[in-house]
Amino acid sequence: MEQQKFRKKVMRIYYALSVFFGLLLLLSAGLVYISVNPSVLIPSPKTNSNAYVDIDPNRIENGIHLATGFKDDDGLQVVISQCTPCHSAKLVTQNRATKEGWISIIRWMQDTQKLWDLGANEDIVVSYLAKNYAPENTGRRAILTDIEWYELEN
Amino acid sequence: MERRKFIKNTLLGTSATCLGLDIVFSSNLPDNYIPIAFQETDPFALFNKDKDMQILNDKPWNIEAQAHLLNDNITPNKYMFIRNNGLIPEILDARQWKLTIDGESVKNATSFNIQELKSKFKQYTYQLTLECGGNGRSEFNPPAKGNQWTVGAVSSAEWTGVRLKDVLNDVGIKSNAVYVGYHAIDLHLSQDPEKEVISRGIPMKKAMQDETLIAFKMNGKDIPRAHGFPLRLVAGGYPASASGKWINRLSVRNKVHDGPKMESPSYRVPCDPVAPGTQVKDEDMCIIESMPVKSLITFPKSGAIIKKGNTLKINGHAWAGELEVIKMEYSIDFGVTWQSCKLEKPANRFAWQHFQADVNFPKTGYYEVWARATDTNGRSQPMLVPGWNPKGYLNNACHRIAIKVS
Numbered sequence: 001m002e003q004q005k006f007r008k009k010v011m012r013i014y015y016a017l018s019v020f021f022g023l024l025l026l027l028s029a030g031l032v033y034i035s036v037n038p039s040v041l042i043p044s045p046k047t048n049s050n051a052y053v054d055i056d057p058n059r060i061e062n063g064i065h066l067a068t069g070f071k072d073d074d075g076l077q078v079v080i081s082q083c084t085p086c087h088s089a090k091l092v093t094q095n096r097a098t099k100e101g102w103i104s105i106i107r108w109m110q111d112t113q114k115l116w117d118l119g120a121n122e123d124i125v126v127s128y129l130a131k132n133y134a135p136e137n138t139g140r141r142a143i144l145t146d147i148e149w150y151e152l153e154n
Numbered sequence: 155m156e157r158r159k160f161i162k163n164t165l166l167g168t169s170a171t172c173l174g175l176d177i178v179f180s181s182n183l184p185d186n187y188i189p190i191a192f193q194e195t196d197p198f199a200l201f202n203k204d205k206d207m208q209i210l211n212d213k214p215w216n217i218e219a220q221a222h223l224l225n226d227n228i229t230p231n232k233y234m235f236i237r238n239n240g241l242i243p244e245i246l247d248a249r250q251w252k253l254t255i256d257g258e259s260v261k262n263a264t265s266f267n268i269q270e271l272k273s274k275f276k277q278y279t280y281q282l283t284l285e286c287g288g289n290g291r292s293e294f295n296p297p298a299k300g301n302q303w304t305v306g307a308v309s310s311a312e313w314t315g316v317r318l319k320d321v322l323n324d325v326g327i328k329s330n331a332v333y334v335g336y337h338a339i340d341l342h343l344s345q346d347p348e349k350e351v352i353s354r355g356i357p358m359k360k361a362m363q364d365e366t367l368i369a370f371k372m373n374g375k376d377i378p379r380a381h382g383f384p385l386r387l388v389a390g391g392y393p394a395s396a397s398g399k400w401i402n403r404l405s406v407r408n409k410v411h412d413g414p415k416m417e418s419p420s421y422r423v424p425c426d427p428v429a430p431g432t433q434v435k436d437e438d439m440c441i442i443e444s445m446p447v448k449s450l451i452t453f454p455k456s457g458a459i460i461k462k463g464n465t466l467k468i469n470g471h472a473w474a475g476e477l478e479v480i481k482m483e484y485s486i487d488f489g490v491t492w493q494s495c496k497l498e499k500p501a502n503r504f505a506w507q508h509f510q511a512d513v514n515f516p517k518t519g520y521y522e523v524w525a526r527a528t529d530t531n532g533r534s535q536p537m538l539v540p541g542w543n544p545k546g547y548l549n550n551a552c553h554r555i556a557i558k559v560s
Contacts, residue, residue, distance in 0.1 A: 088214075090211045094302045095300070137295060141538050147457045152466075
């Protein structure tokens with residue numbers, strides 16, 4: 001009888017300890033996870049988290065390569081590989097130049113900014129840029145465009 | 155499947171639009187990665203900038219204001235343009251920071267920590283206008299390469315620091331001193347730690363001006379990281395590239411400083427005027443010193459529709475590099491007639507000046523309000539884009555806003 005009682009007590013302590021250590025284990029696992037991924041604590045906007053998971057880096061929409069903003073044309077992948085390791089594609093797409101102009105920009109980067117020799121890729125890059133980012137004649141002063149009209153109360 | 159893709163792209167597109175970014179980041183996203191880190195690369199949060207600031211470039215960071223964002227008399231950080239040639243240094247421990255004054259024309263090369271600078275020299279606060287030499291570049295034809303700034307690469311904040319001349323006099327300057335060049339710790343885009351990004355400077359006449367500061371505060375607080383924490387040079391009225399950020403060394407040179415971006419054609423214009431598109435030899439380019447006279451209408455935002463018979467109140471700022479603006483005018487008929495604006499004196503030398511005017515329109519229709527400042531030498535802003543130069547500097551053409559009277 002005494003022995004059974006003792007046995008029961010031991011079992012109870014055993015269960016209690018198991019639950020305690022189990023919870024401890026869960027808690028520490030949780031803490032480790034949070035310390036590795038602190039971002040889980042930051043409330044993210046209500047979106048389907050899957051939405052970002054498999055963005056296609058080759059996705060083209062309306063003739064624009066979404067990942068870089070470059071126009072889709074022959075040589076796009078070469079341009080991405082040669083023109084975006086050091087600086088943003090935005091530095092390219094906001095500029096306009098003739099073939100000679102683009103070549104001189106490449107020479108300047110090679111002379112002063114540690115750009116490598118593009119080899120056979122240079123022709124591809126220059127043709128792509130000269131075709132897709134050619135200068136337009138804007139005259140001595142362009143007219144105002146893209147005006148967002150709004151009522152001004154006064 | 156198609157729908158899912160649509161949602162994905164829409165969401166990504168939306169977040170990118172909110173950030174004002176092209177979706178450049180997505181190319182760096184590894185498979186199965188959920189970019190909550192998007193928040194960390196949000197430049198508006200990263201640099202405490204207003205979300206209407208315009209991102210020209212995200213590597214390196216180059217961000218400009220729009221005219222209507224610059225309406226404050228003293229530009230707050232959130233509307234201050236960011237111009238970088240390299241990568242912004244990581245947050246630094248300012249207590250460890252040392253500024254060394256050396257060079258051929260220094261008598262005793264000396265290092266100061268920031269505490270020593272603050273305690274040894276008297277501190278001054280000035281409102282100083284800093285404008286990027288390439289502000290307005292986007293209007294040049296044929297186009298000039300580089301960041302295509304429109305009108306927003308200008309600011310006028312209050313800077314607190316010690317006078318450069320006090321520090322130079324303390325360490326002793328030889329009579330053959332010509333230039334002070336700065337050195338800083340930003341990292342070159344090539345990631346080569348040995349390669350200096352930009353090391354420009356100022357001639358001695360500018361270095362010895364009262365308002366030329368070694369600054370440690372902007373608008374009463376530590377200088378924000380993107381603007382040079384913990385120390386920067388501030389030389390108001392010169393191209394802002396002369397005001398080096400994150401500086402740890404100032405070299406007093408016995409010749410014009412020869413660091414990166416001092417060389418031709420950087421921050422230089424043809425010594426003699428050239429026809430648009432001309433190739434100019436390096437030796438025929440001259441270093442820009444004072445910026446030209448210029449002004450911005452900061453209220454209202456372009457595109458206002460007002461009722462016939464109502465008076466439109468306009469206001470803005472005008473500045474003239476190292477000079478002062480003595481006259482401010484506006485035109486609603488493309489320069490046929492000009493009316494004068496009320497113009498305030500600057501808070502101090504090299505601070506921009508505020509102007510305002512009450513504008514009346516004779517009948518309904520489309521108008522543009524053009525603003526024109528004139529400096530103490532009698533030079534005014536041109537209505538056309540001024541003299542073409544290979545690098546697209548110094549566009550001080552009149553600013554204009556569109557107005558409809560209905």
